[in-house]
Amino acid sequence: MSTPFWRSAPVAEPESSVPLRSAVLASVLIAATAIVNEGLVGPAATTASLIGIPLAFWWSHHHRHRESALLKLAIAVGLIAALIGFIGQVRTAQIVSALDVQIPLAELFLWVQFLHSLHLPARRDLMFSLVSSLVMLAVASVLSVGMGLGIFVLLWLGGGLTSMHLAHASRLRTKLPLTDHTPPVPRRSLVGPAGAVLGFSVLAFLVFPTARTISPIVFPSKLSVISRLLHEGGLSNPSLGGNGEDVDGGFADRSSFGYFGFAESLDTSLRGRPDDTLVMRVRAQAPAFWRGQTFDRWDGRTWSSSFDAVVPISGEEAIQTLSTLGDDRVDSPDAERFLQTFYIERPGPNLIFGAYRIDEVFFGERYLLELEDGTLRTGVNLGKGSIYTVMSEMTPVDGNLLRAADPLAVPYPNVIATRYLQLPDVPDRVVDLAREITSGESTTFDKIHALEAWMADNTSYSLDIPPLQPGADAVDQFLFVDRKGFCEQIGSSLVVMLRSLGIPSRLVIGYTPGERNPFTGLYEVKASDAHSWAEVYFPGVGWQGFDPTAQVPLFGGSEVANTGSSLLSYLAGRFDALPQIVGRSVRVAGMAILVGVIGLLSWNWRAESRRRRMRSWAHRTLEAFEEIGGRRGIARSPADTPLEYLDSLELAGIEGARRAGELITASAYGSVDLDVSDVGIVEDLVDAHRSKGRR
Amino acid sequence: MAAQVAADLFANVTRALRGKPDEARLAIAALLSGGHLLIEDVPGVGKTLLAKAIAQSVGGTFRRIQGTPDLLPADLTGITMYRREAESWEFQPGPLFANVVLVDEINRATPRTQAATLEAMEERQVTVDGRTHPLPKPFLVIATQNPFEHAGTFPLVEGQRDRFSLVLELGLPGRQSERELLLGQGGTDVLRHLKPTTDPTTLANAISEVHRVPVHEAITEYVLDISAATRSHPAVSLGASPRASLSLLRVAQAHATIVGRSFVAPDDVKRVAPAVLSHRIILSSGDLRAATAVIEEILAKVAVPTG
Incomplete structure (x- = not known):
């Protein structure tokens, strides 16, 4: 060239x-x-x-x-x-x-x-x-x-x-x-594969277990700072609409949608619940309660924290948390590292959430403030788009372990007793009730269960309760007058009764796991998922959550559902307006029809693609024989049919060529599905004569 | 079912007509495609034998018409006559009202009678005195003629030849077949004992089944390519008509059924094309018999689509 x-x-x-x-x-x-x-x-x-x-x-x-x-x-x-x-x-x-x-x-x-x-x-x-x-x-x-x-x-x-x-x-x-006209494109070539893909993905969704979405080497974090806190170490919660110290922070949304518990104190006389605003998404391998902060001081109506000293903690990559009060650990080979990544959707309290017990935090600022009870606060208000990752260590516990680590029997530091047994003047009938319920139980663990069981039987969960009368004790009001309430009343009553029995305990504020979105694999936490529950100190084990309303699971692995069922329940949640029974049967019928249609389509498509493959097989094989014949000086004229040409090859001594010609003809023009053994015979024939030609 | 009908017919016909399997196959293909058959050749090669063998194998009604110059259309279609005892006019059907009609030496009949016959073949009905009478189903006309005889004949014109699905030339038998004939094997002796292998209803169903034999789009293209080639061939002044293309496809479908295929192969098209097309094209030279050679030449040129 x-x-x-x-x-x-x-x-x-x-x-x-x-x-x-x-x-x-x-x-x-x-x-x-x-x-x-x-x-x-x-x-x-x-x-x-x-x-x-x-x-x-x-x-x-x-x-x-x-x-x-x-x-x-x-x-x-x-x-x-x-x-x-x-x-x-x-x-x-x-x-x-x-x-x-x-x-x-x-x-x-x-x-x-x-x-x-x-x-x-x-x-x-x-x-x-x-x-x-x-x-x-x-x-x-x-x-x-x-x-x-x-x-x-x-x-x-x-x-x-x-x-x-x-x-x-x-x-x-x-x-x-x-051909000068555009050949028709078979419609099936689109519908078939699309149907098959849909079918396979639905099947895969139904069969595969929920993916463990996180691998231990990914620690996403990203800062999207709205403003710095004026008083570093303080608490700010823009979701309460101007509550908190950072009034001039310039928040886009001043209306209150958040939970009033994410504040310096929790007044149980307050009513009104947060709405369904999506506050954050959590990527985690299993659902857990996302803890925010704890309260230890109770005055009969309001919870507050007696800890006000904040300790700055920082780290180059991961921020290690400090060992805090009652933060005992069991040495267990089954301890698991549990990763959670939080994606902030709406500005909320400057708290770092996470499952108990947080070991490390991957946070963009590489700097946090920790209270003595382990509550973690950020120095900035986090805006939408902020991401942080929390690594918790979870030790499996069971009833026997907790019975052995009984705070009523095992000695523990005095400082825990002074803080977590503190009580104001509690009405006598509350203390008597606690004693009466637990009189038959010998260990703390069983006493807790007795109290939970009593509350489950004798009180009911309700968001619609009358206001707390001035001067009334919130626990007394719940246990003896209203007999109904929501998590604060229930959790507070459990803590107060436990304390009256000499069991160190505290109230925790956080979020329930939220609903897992099967499309993204993330838990979607809404403001209304805010929750409070009790935590009890077990010497040598640490704090263990108990919740009469929503069963805090003892850690030990959660059920892994398959993606299909979670998809169905997620979708079912979207269609709550439909009457339940009708909805379910329609869903089942729809699912069955969908699966049937997909099955038909994919079968059809399979047959069609098989035929198409066979046709191209015919073409390939004919070309192979043309090559073989060409070496023997028998070229195929374009006007020769495959059968005629292979007939002439048979006459030239290639045994089996005629049969191959029949198969090629059937495959090329008859849309006939060939027998695998027939195809094998023809291909062996081609291979035999090809290698002969090469030698 | 159609394959079985075809196989039985073929076995029966070849018992009578020895040494001509290809011709027998083509004749049965014409029958199964729902078309009509014209047999052209010199006398004494078995034209009538083949026609009778087919007629007897099919069962149903069979009529034979001898083409003569004094044959009138009414002799074929029938007439309306007055019945004295019934005191009414009644239609008396002619010999065309049969499942198989053999028209011997059709070129000896007058053009007027020929036209009436061919009209009935195309329409599959007969109109007499303003009233239309449908012909039986299936309705197959087997006509013979001697193209080499000229005195006192009226040769069929092109448009009339087009009505026949295919034209068959029997040719002289091989020496072996002729010996068998002399020894009384085959021929008219066999014809006497030939039993029908099917009945008109079964045959009608088989014909409609043949129409449904799958045709791959490559085969359609092949048929179109062949027809197009006849139109552009330099020696041809009038190429194959669209009716000829359709006929070619139909006869190929029937041929596939006879050889036991469930689909049409290019071989079927190739095998039947000379018989289906050669009588439908007009050469510039006017030579009728060279047409077959032209079709053969086209078949040797048109590429077979290999899918």
């Missing part, structure tokens, strides 16, 4: 279909927007993807007929530059969390996509773009924690399917140049 290498060369099969190009471009843009929408990538990569990619598509469409070596060189240089940029970013950034790597990685993907878009002469290149846009969508899903990505996935599915359909049509056009 005399042409110098840098001169452009013609492209073998340029793709001229504008609809196909547009569909691929749409898919790529949808995927890029999904990444950009997470708001994490820089302006350069954003511009390159949202403006650069369409321009690059336009450019490569206009230059599809010529292939320029210079352009390829430029793309290669660009790719290397992007890679160097990525490595540089990763090296210079202080990698605290995996998120710090994911963002440069996402940017790298955007750059690669942009550079690739500059050179898309053929259909193959467009299909590569489509595939890499799917990878980009996967990157976006790694970055995303919300349901917003679902829209992009649906849009991309539309774009992707259209692209594949158009690519198929375009392929048929080029493969059959003799």
Whole structure:
């Protein structure tokens, strides 16, 4: 060749279909927007993807007929530059969390996509773009924690399917140049695979156990600071609408939706419950109660904390928490590290939530404030988008262990007794009731259970209770007058009765696990999931939660449901308005119909694809025989039918060729499903004669 | 079912007509495709034998018409006559009202009578004195003619030849077949003992089943390619009509059934194409017999789509 290498060369099969190009471009843009929408990538990569990619598509469409070596060189240089940029970013950034790597990685993907878009002469290149846009969508899903990505996935599915359909049509056009009409594209080629994919994913959803979504090397954290607290170490809760000290913090939302318990004190005479605002999402391998803070001082109506000294704690990567009062640990080989990542959706109290007992916190500021009871506060108000990860150590406990570590029998530090046995003047009948209920039980553990059982039998849970009369004792009012109340009344009564029996205990404020969203795998915690319950000190074991209303599980592993059932219950939760029975039967019937339709579609599709594969088998095999015959000087004229040609091969001494001809004919024109053994015989024949020819 | 009917017919017909399996197959293909058959050849090669063998194998009613110049259309279709005892006009059906009608030496009949016959073949009904009478189902016309005889004949024109699904040339028998004939094996002696292998209803069902034999789109393309090639061939002044294409496909479907295939192979199309097409094209030279050679030439050129 005399042409110098840098001169452009013609492209073998340029793709001229504008609809196909547009569909691929749409898919790529949808995927890029999904990444950009997470708001994490820089302006350069954003511009390159949202403006650069369409321009690059336009450019490569206009230059599809010529292939320029210079352009390829430029793309290669660009790719290397992007890679160097990525490595540089990763090296210079202080990698605290995996998120710090994911963002440069996402940017790298955007750059690669942009550079690739500059050179898309053929259909193959467009299909590569489509595939890499799917990878980009996967990157976006790694970055995303919300349901917003679902829209992009649906849009991309539309774009992707259209692209594949158009690519198929375009392929048929080029493969059959003799026919001047566009060959009909079988409709089934779309419906079948789509149905099969849907079917398989539903099946997979139903069968696979809920994924343990977190691996111990990922510690996401991200800061989205609204404002610093004026009084460092203090408590602020913007979700209470101006309560807390940081009134001038500039919160967007002043209305109160949060739980009033996330404050310096908890007044049990207050009524009114938080609403269903989504406050945070939690990625965790199992549900747990997300603790916020504890109260130890009770005055008959209000809980408060006697701890006001805050200790700053910090760390380079993980912030280690301090050992706090009553923070005893059992040495157990079964102790498990339990990771939870919290994604803040609405500004709330500046508390670090987590399952008991928090060991390490991965927090963007690398600096926290800890109270003596283990409550962790941040120095800033966290806005939407803040992320922190908590590592808790969970030791399995059971009734026997707790019975052995009885605070009534085992000595424990005095300082715990003074704090956690403190009581104001409690009405006598409350103390008498506690004694009466527990008189038959000898250990603390059993006494607690007796109290819980009594409350379950004699009181009821209700959000609708009368206001607390002035001067009345909240516990007395609940146990003897109202006999109904919500978690504060129930939890407070348990703590007060336990203390009257000499059992050290406290009230904890936090959130119940929330509802697991099967689409994202995250627990969605609403303001109304706020909860309070009792914790009892067991010497040598530590604090153990007890809750007469919502059974705090003793740690020891939770049930792992399969994804399908959680999906169903999640969806069922969305359709609560439907009458239960009708809803359930409709759901069951709908599910059955869906499975049936999917089964039919996939069966149909399987048969069709098998036939198609067989037809192409016929074509391949015929070509193989043409090669064999060609070596013997018997060429196939285009006007020879496969059967005629193989007949002539049989006459030339290739035994079995006639039979092969019949099979090829049946497969090519009859849409006949061939027997596997027949196919095997023919392929053996081809192999035998091929190797003979080579020798 | 159609395959069984075809196999039985084939076995029966070849018992009478020795040494001509391909011709027998084509004749049965014409029958199963629901079309009509024209047998052209010199006398004494078994034209009538084949027609009678088919007629007897099919069962049902059989009529034979001898083509003569004084044959009138009414002799075939029937007439309306007055019945004295019933005191009413009554239609008296002619010999066309049969499942199998053999028209011997059709080119000896006058063009007027020929036209009436061919009209009935196409319409499958007869109109006499303003009243329409449907012909029985199935209705198969087997016509014979001697194309080499010219005196006192009225050759069928192209449009009339087009009504026949295929035209068969029997040719002289091989020496072995001729010996068998001399020894009394096959031929008219066998014909006497030939039993029907099917009945009109079964045959009608078999015909509609043949119409449903699956045709791959590559086969459709092949048929279209062949028809297109006849139209663009330099020696041809009038190529195959769309009716010819349809006939080719139908006869190929029937042929596939006879050879025991559940689908149409390009081989079926190739095998029946000369018989189906050669009488439907007009060569510039006007030579009728060269047409078969032209079709053969086209078949050797048109590429077989291999899917």
